[in-house]
Amino acid sequence: xxxxxxxxxxxxxxxxxxxxxxxxxxxxxxxxxxxxxxxxxxxxxxxxxxxxxxxxxxxxxxxxxxxx
Numbered sequence: 001x002x003x004x005x006x007x008x009x010x011x012x013x014x015x016x017x018x019x020x021x022x023x024x025x026x027x028x029x030x031x032x033x034x035x036x037x038x039x040x041x042x043x044x045x046x047x048x049x050x051x052x053x054x055x056x057x058x059x060x061x062x063x064x065x066x067x068x
Contacts (some may be wrong), residue, residue, distance in 0.1 A: 001064045010051035011067070013038065016058060021064050032060065 002020055004011075011019070014029035017038070029048075036044045039059040040052070052065045053056060058065045 001065055003068050005068050006052070006054060010053045011046070012018075012048070013032050013040070013050040013052055014048050016052050016065065016067070017060060020063075022060050022063055037061065064065070 002014065004020055013033060014026050017023045017032070018026055019028040023032060032038060033046060033048045036046060037060060038045060041052060041056055052067050056065055056067045058067070
């Protein structure tokens with residue numbers, strides 16, 4: 001599990017995927033979110049601008065990111 005420390009109140013989903021190194025570009029992040037490849041707190045989520053906050057867990061291609 002990757003622990004990602006967010007500065008501020010939240011980080012947008014596509015920025016989190018990119019910052020955690022799970023995708024190469026923001027465009028790639030948008031595509032994987034649109035195609036339902038991202039699980040947010042146990043459910044598939046299609047929102048690219050979703051505000052991910054402390055305590056949330058994001059799963060993508062077998063990797064988990066816990067936002068701290």
